Amino acid sequence: MRLVAFGIGYVGLVTGTGLAELGHDVLCVDIDPGRIRQLEDGIIPIYEPGLADLVRRNERAGRLRFATRVTAPFDEADAYFIAVGTPPGPDGAADVSAVLAVADTIATTAKKPALVVVKSTVPVGTCDAVQAQIDGGKKPSVALEVVSNPEFLKEGTAVQDFFRPDRIVLGARSDGAREMLRALYAPLQLSGERVVVSDPRSSELTKYAANTMLAMRVSFMNELARLCHATGADIHAVRLGVGSDARIGKRFLYAGPGYGGSCFPKDVQALFHLGRAHGVPMRMAEATHLANEEQAEFLARVVESAIGPLDGRAIAFWGLAFKPETDDVRESPSIKLAKALLAKGARIVGHDPEAAKNFAGAMASYGDRVKVVDRDYDALDGAHALVLLTEWRSYRAPNFAEIRKRLRPSDKGAAPIVVDGRNVWRASEVVRAGLRYQGIGVPVVDPPPNRAPTAQR
Ligand SMILES: NC(=O)c1ccc[n+]([C@@H]2O[C@H](COP(=O)([O-])OP(=O)(O)OC[C@H]3O[C@@H](n4cnc5c(N)ncnc54)[C@H](O)[C@@H]3O)[C@@H](O)[C@H]2O)c1
Incomplete structure (x- = not known):
């Protein structure tokens, strides 16, 4: 044809x-x-x-x-x-x-x-x-x-x-x-x-329904993760317990920094606007959107409470694309979190295998408070925390000792912290290198006392 x-x-x-x-x-x-x-x-x-x-x-x-x-x-x-x-x-x-x-x-x-x-x-x-x-x-x-x-x-x-x-x-x-x-x-x-x-109308609605249903699962897990932080529960255990129900399933049940990209955020909003236009409130879609908007603020508070006042401090980001294997940063959690941290006075140094240029373009108005680097470990030099935001394969098994060497400890004298925004690292491995580990919806894990830093750089 x-x-x-x-x-x-x-x-x-x-x-x-x-x-x-x-x-x-x-x-x-x-x-x-x-x-x-x-x-x-x-x-x-x-x-x-x-x-x-x-x-x-x-x-x-x-x-x-x-x-x-x-x-x-x-x-x-x-x-x-x-x-x-x-x-x-x-x-x-x-x-x-x-x-x-x-x-x-x-x-x-x-x-x-x-x-x-x-x-x-x-x-x-x-x-x-x-x-x-x-x-x-x-x-x-x-x-x-x-x-x-x-x-x-x-x-x-x-x-x-x-x-x-x-x-x-x-x-x-x-x-x-x-x-x-x-x-x-x-x-x-x-x-x-x-x-x-x-018919065309059902077909059009199917697309919004599918994206909103997926986004809803993400937002619900993110709200549960916040509740885990507040109550001491562990989101991994909750996910496994919930996901083993065949009616629910384990896929798309991961807590993280919030959903992004050019589709979920806009499609969830478009669905509840469509509902409003027809006098049918789409309350689930509205709540999904609100919960997602709040997730970056939540993550910014997690970083702040881990390292203290952010004024003038550099935070390293690994992963800027809204998901792995793309250069797309539209509505990326990295942008939302960067803005939340910048508002608290921090600086951002980011790395991404494909999306660094797009991220730098999107954050250009912040001048030298936002930088991107070509090599992943270079983002860490002088930073007070590393936040993993996109689970690219190249970040899955990093050299934690190298991360420990390059990050600065916080004023509190505690070990430098990594915030695993995708819950992909094993806390036990991270703390063995003398780092603190903070995942999403899991309690913070400190390194064994003999691995904690003795002096601040
Ligand atoms: N990106 C995804 O993952 C994805 C997945 C499923 C559905 N969608 C939907 O598909 C649509 C396209 O999404 P995308 O991400 O490919 O968009 P995009 O922004 O990557 O590309 C859109 C392109 O359309 C071009 N364009 C705009 N007006 C035009 C015109 N009058 N004539 C010719 N070209 C024109 C733009 O220059 C741009 O290159 C959207 O409705 C989106 O919601 C996207």
């Missing part, structure tokens, strides 16, 4: 490239000329494992092209995918103006009947609004059917998720559209049917 994908971001680039890999002829379109220039120069504008090779291979094979607008023969495409951003507007409701702008472009460009596939995450009713806009305009002279096909890929495993999706959700009104999409996605379902077919 001949296909066009609008929006060369995480979703559009992975989808367009994945479809090209399946043998289709694909044009990826973005309004950002800088992005197109980068791709023409062989630079992949986002970091996503496996993507660069796939892009190059399909470009070389002539199945994948990039442009700022649709040109022949792609004005006779079989389907147009909309994968542009739907960021929160000023009140938190989803802003679908980019989706509507692309719909206009498609309506005035398409020269043969085609599907308009909305992959962007959009509020219920958007596909109908897009259809009405297309049908109401002067153009098109050809029939265009709008279908909902929300994207469920996860940054960091997006390529893998494209080729082995858990499910493919489709919302279409006509049998013809359903059949065409089934045919398009058939190569991804050789091991069994993964398509969930419904």
Whole structure:
């Protein structure tokens, strides 16, 4: 088939490239000329494992092209995918103006009947609004059917998720559209049917429901972790006990620094705004959002109570991306925690294998109070605490003796502290190196007396 994908971001680039890999002829379109220039120069504008090779291979094979607008023969495409951003507007409701702008472009460009596939995450009713806009305009002279096909890929495993999706959700009104999409996605379902077919409105809501349900689990575990701190309970034990119930399951039950990224925070908010617009309060979504907003403040208090007044002190961050295997720092807990600590007078020195540049860009207004370094251990020199915020593999088994050597002890004369914001390190190993260990929702663990520092540096 001949296909066009609008929006060369995480979703559009992975989808367009994945479809090209399946043998289709694909044009990826973005309004950002800088992005197109980068791709023409062989630079992949986002970091996503496996993507660069796939892009190059399909470009070389002539199945994948990039442009700022649709040109022949792609004005006779079989389907147009909309994968542009739907960021929160000023009140938190989803802003679908980019989706509507692309719909206009498609309506005035398409020269043969085609599907308009909305992959962007959009509020219920958007596909109908897009259809009405297309049908109401002067153009098109050809029939265009709008279908909902929300994207469920996860940054960091997006390529893998494209080729082995858990499910493919489709919302279409006509049998013809359903059949065409089934045919398009058939190569991804050789091991069994993964398509969930419904109407566009149910399909649109499914995406918000899934993200909010996952975010809810995270926020609930984070609230429980705070209760553990207050009561002396241990979140690991609670998680195992709760997760062994088959109805609940152990996955996605980890306490941490709060959820981030370009999806959960905005989608949870979009859901409760959608509820408000329809007179249906979505109290669970609102509480999920509030609990998440509070988590960075909670973590800042944990750091402060561990090392005393933060004024002028450097705090090292390992991990700046909102999750491993991505360079995305949108709504990252690292940014929220950095802001909370900066407000208390601290300085931040961060390291991340892929996201340091994006973090530095996002924090540029703080000048030299926020620094990033190229080598992970260099972030520790002179810092009063190390906070692990993203569980990249390269941070999983660090040299704690080296960390101990480089960190400064707090004024209280106690051992330097590491705050394991992802609960991935073994406290016993950390304290053996003469460090204090503070995880999320677990009691602080001090080093044995003979490993405590004898003098302050
Ligand atoms: N990132 C994810 O993990 C993920 C997962 C599932 C769903 N989604 C949803 O998919 C959508 C896209 O997300 P993303 O993270 O890929 O976005 P992104 O911000 O990475 O990329 C969006 C791209 O769209 C381009 N764009 C904006 N207006 C345009 C227009 N009129 N024509 C052509 N291009 C235009 C932008 O320049 C940008 O390059 C959002 O609705 C998001 O909620 C994202």
